[in-house]
Amino acid sequence: MQLIECPWCGPREEVEFHYGGQAHVPYPDAPAEVSDEEWAHYVFFRDNTKGRFAERWCHSAGCRRWFNAVRDTTTYRFERVQRLDDPEPHATEPARARRSTAS
Amino acid sequence: MAELLGTHPLEAWSTALERLPDTVGITVEPFVAMAVVRLGAVGAAASEALGADLPTMPNTWAQHGTGRAVWLGPDEWLLSSTTETPEELEGRIRAAVLPLGGSATDVSAQRIGLRLTGARLRDVLAKGCSIDLHPRVFGRGSSAQTLLGQAGVVLLALSGAGDDFVVLVRSSFAGYLADWLLDAALEFTPTHDS
Numbered sequence: 001m002q003l004i005e006c007p008w009c010g011p012r013e014e015v016e017f018h019y020g021g022q023a024h025v026p027y028p029d030a031p032a033e034v035s036d037e038e039w040a041h042y043v044f045f046r047d048n049t050k051g052r053f054a055e056r057w058c059h060s061a062g063c064r065r066w067f068n069a070v071r072d073t074t075t076y077r078f079e080r081v082q083r084l085d086d087p088e089p090h091a092t093e094p095a096r097a098r099r100s101t102a103s
Numbered sequence: 104m105a106e107l108l109g110t111h112p113l114e115a116w117s118t119a120l121e122r123l124p125d126t127v128g129i130t131v132e133p134f135v136a137m138a139v140v141r142l143g144a145v146g147a148a149a150s151e152a153l154g155a156d157l158p159t160m161p162n163t164w165a166q167h168g169t170g171r172a173v174w175l176g177p178d179e180w181l182l183s184s185t186t187e188t189p190e191e192l193e194g195r196i197r198a199a200v201l202p203l204g205g206s207a208t209d210v211s212a213q214r215i216g217l218r219l220t221g222a223r224l225r226d227v228l229a230k231g232c233s234i235d236l237h238p239r240v241f242g243r244g245s246s247a248q249t250l251l252g253q254a255g256v257v258l259l260a261l262s263g264a265g266d267d268f269v270v271l272v273r274s275s276f277a278g279y280l281a282d283w284l285l286d287a288a289l290e291f292t293p294t295h296d297s
Contacts, residue, residue, distance in 0.1 A: 003233075008161045008176070008177060009161055009248070012233070012234075012249065013233045016249065061249065061255050062248045063177075064176065
């Protein structure tokens with residue numbers, strides 16, 4: 001079984017973790033002015049990257065803390081994990097989750 | 104009115120646990136008061152208010168008065184006490200951490216403790232736990248929140264020789280885990296007189 005490195009607890013078995021989807025989805029700057037369609041894009045639309053992908057994971061059977069990780073979706077290899085309070089900017093570009101079909 | 108029976112969740116397992124040999128000894132820990140502390144700012148003020156340091160290293164536990172303080176997260180600890188009632192422990196901890204912006208919650212009924220002792224105990228645990236429990240890695244003062252036989256547990260190492268552990272398991276999982284441990288220990292249990 002694959003070991004995932006929790007930024008707090010260290011390497012643990014994959015079954016102790018829960019997947020939290022794409023990381024760094026930007027919250028709308030002016031939520032009151034966002035259209036229904038743009039909200040739908042913010043809430044539901046995610047990238048389907050082949051390759052390196054920034055994700056959120058939760059060590060749910062351990063310290064129950066969320067963290068960010070960069071994982072390769074083709075090899076399942078974790079390149080790095082990062083605490084949420086880590087000031088270091090992320091290695092990959094934040095994906096554009098708030099896309100509009102109009103633009 | 105019906106009277107509540109104060110039976111331990113593992114009452115029915117006591118005979119089976121007593122029959123285990125010393126190399127894989129499993130005993131039920133006496134009931135202790137436990138409280139979860141949430142506290143963002145750990146420092147001298149917190150240590151002074153609580154009367155002891157909270158462990159800030161992940162995966163460790165420390166003696167805390169008569170009980171233990173177990174690291175559960177960067178802002179979360181499990182404190183236990185063998186001398187106080189749950190109400191006394193919760194009240195004392197709450198009074199100490201509330202001025203610092205923290206909180207204390209009584210969780211005495213949440214987990215029960217199993218004391219695991221013996222030379223072959225690590226072999227038993229290895230059947231359902233992926234963590235390296237060798238004393239070189241998991242020595243006295245180490246702790247881990249992990250899965251043991253797919254049940255969520257808090258593991259504490261009490262000895263530097265790797266032959267003395269405490270497993271804190273949720274009360275509703277205690278029977279399952281006791282069954283699992285008995286099954287895992289079967290290999291090291293003499294089944295007939297020879």
